[in-house]
Amino acid sequence: MNAVVKSGPSKLWTDQNRRFDPRRLFRSALPGLSLLIVLAAIYDFNPRAISYFGFNLMLNLAVPVALATAAQLCIIAVSDLDLSIGAYVGFIACVTTTWLPTTPLLGTAAILASIVAYGALGALVHWRQLPSIVVTLGMSFVWLGLALFVRPQPGGLSPVWLSTFMGLHVPYVPFPIVAAVVLAIVLHLVLMNTAFGAVLRGAGGNATAVGRSGWSLLRIKATAYAMAGVLGSLAGLSLVGVSSSADANMANGYTLLSIAGAILGGAEFIGGRISPIGAVMGALTLQLATVALNFFQLPEVFPGFRIPPEWQVGAQGIILIVILAIRALINRGEA
Amino acid sequence: MDRGIIDLSEVTKSFGAVHALRGVDLTIRSGEALGLVGHNGAGKSTLMHILTGTVAPTAGIISADQNQRPDYDVNIAKMLGIRCVFQELSLCPNLTVAENTCITHRPLSGLGWRKRAGKLIIGKLDEIFPGHGIMPGAIVSDLSIGRRQMVEIARAFTKTDIIPRLIILDEPTSSLDPSTSQQLLSFMRRFVSEGGATIFISHLLQEILDYCDRIVVMRDGRVVADDIATEFGRSKLITTMGGAAGGHQVSSPESARSASSTGNLRVRYRAKTQPTGIELSVHAGEIVGLAGLAGHGQSLSLIEIFEAAGGRPGRIEVNGQVALVAGDRQTDGIFPLWSIADNITVRSLTALTRGALISQQRAGELAKSWKERIGIRTPDLDNNILSLSGGNQQKALFARAFGSNAETILMDDPMRGVDIGTKLDVYRLIEHEAEQGRCFLWYTTEMDELAYCHKIYIFRNRQIVAQLSQDELTEERVIHSSFQEAV
Numbered sequence: 001m002n003a004v005v006k007s008g009p010s011k012l013w014t015d016q017n018r019r020f021d022p023r024r025l026f027r028s029a030l031p032g033l034s035l036l037i038v039l040a041a042i043y044d045f046n047p048r049a050i051s052y053f054g055f056n057l058m059l060n061l062a063v064p065v066a067l068a069t070a071a072q073l074c075i076i077a078v079s080d081l082d083l084s085i086g087a088y089v090g091f092i093a094c095v096t097t098t099w100l101p102t103t104p105l106l107g108t109a110a111i112l113a114s115i116v117a118y119g120a121l122g123a124l125v126h127w128r129q130l131p132s133i134v135v136t137l138g139m140s141f142v143w144l145g146l147a148l149f150v151r152p153q154p155g156g157l158s159p160v161w162l163s164t165f166m167g168l169h170v171p172y173v174p175f176p177i178v179a180a181v182v183l184a185i186v187l188h189l190v191l192m193n194t195a196f197g198a199v200l201r202g203a204g205g206n207a208t209a210v211g212r213s214g215w216s217l218l219r220i221k222a223t224a225y226a227m228a229g230v231l232g233s234l235a236g237l238s239l240v241g242v243s244s245s246a247d248a249n250m251a252n253g254y255t256l257l258s259i260a261g262a263i264l265g266g267a268e269f270i271g272g273r274i275s276p277i278g279a280v281m282g283a284l285t286l287q288l289a290t291v292a293l294n295f296f297q298l299p300e301v302f303p304g305f306r307i308p309p310e311w312q313v314g315a316q317g318i319i320l321i322v323i324l325a326i327r328a329l330i331n332r333g334e335a
Numbered sequence: 336m337d338r339g340i341i342d343l344s345e346v347t348k349s350f351g352a353v354h355a356l357r358g359v360d361l362t363i364r365s366g367e368a369l370g371l372v373g374h375n376g377a378g379k380s381t382l383m384h385i386l387t388g389t390v391a392p393t394a395g396i397i398s399a400d401q402n403q404r405p406d407y408d409v410n411i412a413k414m415l416g417i418r419c420v421f422q423e424l425s426l427c428p429n430l431t432v433a434e435n436t437c438i439t440h441r442p443l444s445g446l447g448w449r450k451r452a453g454k455l456i457i458g459k460l461d462e463i464f465p466g467h468g469i470m471p472g473a474i475v476s477d478l479s480i481g482r483r484q485m486v487e488i489a490r491a492f493t494k495t496d497i498i499p500r501l502i503i504l505d506e507p508t509s510s511l512d513p514s515t516s517q518q519l520l521s522f523m524r525r526f527v528s529e530g531g532a533t534i535f536i537s538h539l540l541q542e543i544l545d546y547c548d549r550i551v552v553m554r555d556g557r558v559v560a561d562d563i564a565t566e567f568g569r570s571k572l573i574t575t576m577g578g579a580a581g582g583h584q585v586s587s588p589e590s591a592r593s594a595s596s597t598g599n600l601r602v603r604y605r606a607k608t609q610p611t612g613i614e615l616s617v618h619a620g621e622i623v624g625l626a627g628l629a630g631h632g633q634s635l636s637l638i639e640i641f642e643a644a645g646g647r648p649g650r651i652e653v654n655g656q657v658a659l660v661a662g663d664r665q666t667d668g669i670f671p672l673w674s675i676a677d678n679i680t681v682r683s684l685t686a687l688t689r690g691a692l693i694s695q696q697r698a699g700e701l702a703k704s705w706k707e708r709i710g711i712r713t714p715d716l717d718n719n720i721l722s723l724s725g726g727n728q729q730k731a732l733f734a735r736a737f738g739s740n741a742e743t744i745l746m747d748d749p750m751r752g753v754d755i756g757t758k759l760d761v762y763r764l765i766e767h768e769a770e771q772g773r774c775f776l777w778y779t780t781e782m783d784e785l786a787y788c789h790k791i792y793i794f795r796n797r798q799i800v801a802q803l804s805q806d807e808l809t810e811e812r813v814i815h816s817s818f819q820e821a822v
Contacts, residue, residue, distance in 0.1 A: 195444035195452075198434040205427035212389055212425055213439045214413045272429045 027330045031265045031278035034323055035285045038292055045295035052174055059176035060242055062287040063166070064089065065257055066180050067235035069265075069283040070187050070276070071228040072258035077191060078224045079204035079270045080125065080132035084140035085232050086255035088114070091147040092236025093246040097156025104159075110150075115229035122225025126218050140255065147248035154247035158240045166241030179238075180280050187276035200224055204272020253313075260320045261286055266327075286316050339364050339401070340501050340532055341386065341417065346395030347556075348381050351725075355381040357556040358395070363501055363534065368527045370547030370564065371536045374576050374814055375629050375780040377553040379536055380422070383503050386534070387419045388412035416500035418491040420507055424483055428476035432456055432486050435475060440495045459489040463522040464515055484510045488519060492526065502526070503534040508542065520546045538628050538795075540572055540818050552576055573818065577810040601743045601774045603652040604640055606632060606798050613799045615792050617743065617774045622765060624788030625778040627817045629748075632797030633778040634662070637745045640776065644743075658682060658741035660732050662748040662778075668732045669720050676702035676716040678731050682739040705734035710760050726757035733761055737768060744768075746777045750784065762787055782810050793817060 042058075043050050049058060068085050075082040092111060099107030121139060125132050168175045191197040202210045203220045211217050235254070240246055263269070264285060265278030290312040307315075339362040348356040356378045363369060373379050384390035385397070388409040397407045399415050418439075426435050433453040437443040443452045453471030460467045464485050475483055484507065491502050504523070508516040523533050523546060537543055543550060543564075550567050552560040552575045560567075560575045567575075598619030605614045615636070617623045625633040641659045643651035661667035670678055679702045680687060687698045702716050709730045713723060720728060729749060736744050750758050765775055765787065777788060785791050791808060793801040793816040801816035 193449070195437045195448045198430055198437050202427040202430050202434070202438050205429035206425065209425035209427055210438055212387070212409065212419075212421075214410045214441075215438070272427070 023330050027327060028266065028275070028278075030323060030327060030330075031275070031281040031285070034264070034319070035281045035288070038285050038288045038319075041292045042288065042295060045292065049291070049295065052172070055174035055177060058288060058291045059174065059180075059284065061239075062176045062284055063179045063183075064235045064239035064242065064251070065254065065261065065287055066183055066280050066283040067231050067238060068251070068254040068258040069261035069279050070183060071231035071235060073187070073191070073262050073267065073274050073276060073279045074200075074224050074228040074231065075132065075136075076262055076267050076269070077197075077201050077204050077272055077274050078122075078221055079207075079272050080122075080136075080221075080224075081259065081269065082136045082228060083133055083255055084136040084143055085228070085235075085258050086252045087140040087143035087147070088118075088229075088232045089236045089239060089251035089254050090246070090248050091143040091150070092233050093240050093250060094147040094151035094156070094248055096162070096237055096240040097158060097246040098151050100162075101157045101159045111233050115226055115233060118229025118232070119222045119226030122221040122223070123218055125225075126221040144248060144252075151246060151248060154245065154250075156246050158244040162237060162241040163244055166238055180284060184277045184280040187280070191274065191276050201272040201274065204270075204274075257283070257286060257316075260316065264320055264323055285319070289316055289319050340399070340415070342396075342398040342401075343382075343385070344396040344398070346382075346385060346392045346397065348378075348385065348390065349393050354556055356385070356392070359553075359556070359558055361551065361558060361561075363532050365500060365530050365532050366527060367548045368523060368533045368535060368546060370543035370550040371534055371553065372538075372540065372543060372550065372572060372576060373553035374782075374817070376555075377576070378556040379553055380505070381556075382553070383419055383421075383505055383534070383536070386412065386417060386501075386503060388417075414497060416497050417503070418499055418501070419503040420484075420488050420491050420505060422505040422509070424480075424487060426475045426483055426487055426490075429474070431472050431474055432469060432478075433471040435486065436490055436493065439490060440493065442495045455493050455495070456486065456489055459493045460485065463489050463492065464518050480510045481512060481515065485515065492522075499531065501532045501534070503536075505536045506538065507535075508537060508539065516542070538818050540569055544569065544572070573811060573814050576818075577814045598772065598774070599654065600652070601654050602640055602657075602776060603648070604636060605650050606636060606794075607639075607650070608796075609798045613792070613802055615799060617776055619742065619772050619774050620769055621790070622769050622775045622777060622788045624785045624791040625776065625794060626785055626791050626813050627794035627800075629780055631794045631817075633794050634747050635797065636794070637747050637776065637778055641745055653743070655742035656740050657743045657745060658736035658739050660736045660744065660746045660749045662746075662751055664725075664728055664732055664749075669728055671719075671721055673720060674717045675706075675711065675713060675720050675723065675731055678720045679705055679716075679734045679738060682735045682741075686740060701738055702734075705738045709734050709737070709764055724754075726753045729753050730757060730761065733764070737764065742773060744773060744775050746775060746779075748778050748780050750779065750781065782813065785813065 039050070048054060068089055071085050072082055092114065095107055095110045099110060121135060124130065125135050170178050191200065199210060199215055200220060200223070203215070203217060207217055210220070236251070239251060243250070261283035262274070262279045264282030265280070266275035267273060267279060293307045293312050293315050294309075341363050343359055343361045346356055346359045347354070359378070359382060361382070371379055371382075381390060385392050388407055388411060391408070397404050399407070399411070404411060427438065430438070433449050433456060436452040436456040437448060440452070440455070443455070457469070457471050460469055467482070467485055469478065469482055469486060475486065478486065488504070488507055492499055507519060511519065520542060523535065527533060527548070535543065535547055544567065547564050550560070550562065550564050550572070551558055552572065554576060598621070600616060600618055602617040603614060615623070625636065627633060637659065640651055640653060641657055644653040644657040646653070670681065676699060680698045683701060684693060687693055687701065689697070699716070705711075706713070706716055711723070711727050711730050711734065713727065720731060723731065732749070750761070769775060777784065779785060785808060789805055791803045791813070792799045793803070793813060795817060803812060
């Protein structure tokens, strides 16, 4: 027998029942804390930005990014990774601006077919035991090609109802925040609080065990991917609603942004460990970080100093690395 | 009492050339605790997988409740109430205790499922392991290994829509401490007395003898004894597992008898959990065997020795270069995209360089000479390694180790699933290399291979519990030491 015997039964009880573990608390609070820090920085640089209109402006693009992150999270839940979500969002945006306003039936059919295709991809990944990274990397070129086929030149029209919806003025709380909160709650309920969500995450943690319990892993994977397809489609729609035109390449950055958001929110690359609320916060943090840099200035020393916009992407990367480094430190202390 | 929950008739299972089960007849009735024993490779695990429907038999008939079920699979086993606590844990580490319960119980869904799942599992834990102290909301990866095992056992006994009728416990006490083991065994008796059935697999023979009604002994993929428990005693069980009754001497080649522990000390090793007592030592020219039940620390010790090479002597002392022949060649051994020649020479690249570059000519010569010596059957060494049969792939791995400058070769049960022709080729070469002064540390699950060793160390619970010289080697003694209880 192993060390458990040596230590005797009394020592058995030490590993658990630490309901209040400061390390764990800190780790789960990390996404919220980083969001707060970014908000505090914005307030420090420009207090007027923390207002109803300020948030509407700053979080303009946060809804599509948060939806894409949610899509990525469904894939991460089953221990896979989706490198095609950005191209897919771009494709849906192209379909929306090209077909939805004029031939709504064709547009709707195209979007539904893409969701089915996403589910089929999940089935394929399981059936042939293919690495999801390779399959979705290949698919990203397929989606991009299809997007260019639908809309060779940038432009198009946003359906009126969509722009109206995305431009909704909710009293007191800015619409993007309402949307993000609703998304976080729904996602949390579905993935963390239903039995179905537990099975889905279980497949990410120990697929063999879930299979031995009589679940079809094929169906689990297909469902997870189809859910990602639905959320990705919503991301494409909301992106059009905000920007009112489309371009095949408009959402390419979403692939890495969605992974970064999910990881920032507390998810692990493998093992089915996810945190939906954290992921939405992660997406908002990355979105706001770019804004914070816009406001950043050193008034006393260099009054005219501004961080060049091309540094913003790099800043998102640095935030990600810092947060992950902190998390790794917490984890190491725990082990 | 006579109604069989499940009947196996002439069930066989082959994995390629390996016959895991060679015709098993077995009936499991309600109201009995069946003990299942057997040495490594006797077919216990395969049999359990067939009963739970995770592996389909190659041939044979499975009947449940007197009805033949040719379509027997996981879901049918589940419907019948047949469940298994597998030896390798099958909980999802990222989920909570309650969530893991819901994975095996479909009715646990809808509103309030989490609460019901938690209640179900905690209720069962309270029943089996009073004072367990496990919370339903605890994430499994935060629990100690013993507690995970408790959750898994309790989960197997929980009831929602399907009544558990046959619970298979595969080495359930291996990670439990004595008092929790005791709780489990008493619960098992209660479960059986209420009409359930259990199959209990353990290497602690006393547990089997004390708590089972009937004992089935397996050997070489067959059931060799099946009788009520009182008909067996410790020694009878051991002799039945080992085959021929009495002191069956393993026939060994002449070379193995001329033990020569006079050469230079190459490896000295003491297991981590072994504060005092037997130390393993290997001298130049020696072939040393590691035996015992699979998973009792043999592979671990080889890896520790490998990693200690070049370090300062402490608990482990290693002199000279070491090479390891991995047992699981698919994951640890071959480079699947490389040619046979590249696979052979990769361990020796530093010796094959001319200036900064690898000399293709010298690499080719090395690979070619070992192809001849070890008899790799291929028309061209530049073919992909996967073009070889499994046995020949393993030969290439031996060639990699033997062709290197290592004085000590560690072998991690390398002959699993290898045909007899290849084995004989490799045995011959090992003997020859040992005569040249190389030494071998050889973990094997096959009794016949121990015959080639000058001395044998037997592992149990990650400790060395016995040392046998070649003259003392009998199959019975190996099994005896492997199964012996801590007194």
